[in-house]
Amino acid sequence: MLYLASKSPRRRELLGRLGVAFGLIDLDIPEQRRAGEPAVDYVVRVAGEKARAGLAEVVADPDALVLGSDTEVILDDEVFGKPADADDARAMLRRLAGRTHQVVSAVSLLSHSGGSHALAVSHVTFAELDDAVIDAYVAAGDAFGKAGAYAIQGVAETFVTRLDGSHSAVMGLPMRETAVLLAEAGLGPLAVPA
Numbered sequence: 001m002l003y004l005a006s007k008s009p010r011r012r013e014l015l016g017r018l019g020v021a022f023g024l025i026d027l028d029i030p031e032q033r034r035a036g037e038p039a040v041d042y043v044v045r046v047a048g049e050k051a052r053a054g055l056a057e058v059v060a061d062p063d064a065l066v067l068g069s070d071t072e073v074i075l076d077d078e079v080f081g082k083p084a085d086a087d088d089a090r091a092m093l094r095r096l097a098g099r100t101h102q103v104v105s106a107v108s109l110l111s112h113s114g115g116s117h118a119l120a121v122s123h124v125t126f127a128e129l130d131d132a133v134i135d136a137y138v139a140a141g142d143a144f145g146k147a148g149a150y151a152i153q154g155v156a157e158t159f160v161t162r163l164d165g166s167h168s169a170v171m172g173l174p175m176r177e178t179a180v181l182l183a184e185a186g187l188g189p190l191a192v193p194a
């Protein structure tokens, strides 16, 4: 049985779009970048930790496959996770305005006997954003619970002048890379086109 180790509603929606049946595991994994840890390594590590912690919850299921994922915004080697508060959200958006950042989404699919991993790196360019736009966006509430303080699946799509990569990966789960992992594990409902 496939399980998604995530409380992210975006991940639940995106995995659901692949048409596979899955159960849910609610987890709270601490996300703390280690001193000197490269940004991408951090994202890959956290995705793996989520999947591993999820697997520990379903030891009774010998056929368990557990999917964990992590998404972070990276600018100048700095990792922008979920904003702590409105000031933090405004500061992140001011930093992202007028520049290109990376969105790194890592996926880890683990069974009791092994695992596979995928990484999607997208480049997102934001228009210049003035303080009034940023203030209104943060006040509307969409910034919270999202890496980098924006949700591309909402009105923040209007901030994006260019996306080089995967829209679903920016939203939290790279659909193509995830479908490939599932197909390799024998779970894909569809063959993934090459």
Ligand SMILES: Cc1cn([C@H]2C[C@H](O)[C@@H](COP(=O)(O)OP(=O)(O)OP(=O)(O)O)O2)c(=O)[nH]c1=O
Pocket: 005, 006, 007, 008, 009, 010, 011, 027, 031, 050, 069, 070, 071, 072, 073, 082, 103, 145, 146, 147, 148, 150, 151, 152, 153, 170, 171, 172
């Ligand atoms: C950049 C961006 C991120 N996000 C979200 C996806 C993730 O839910 C969140 C990044 O935080 P994550 O720590 O990756 O995930 P999470 O804590 O929400 O969920 P869980 O650990 O339980 O799986 O930001 C969007 O919804 N839209 C976006 O455009």
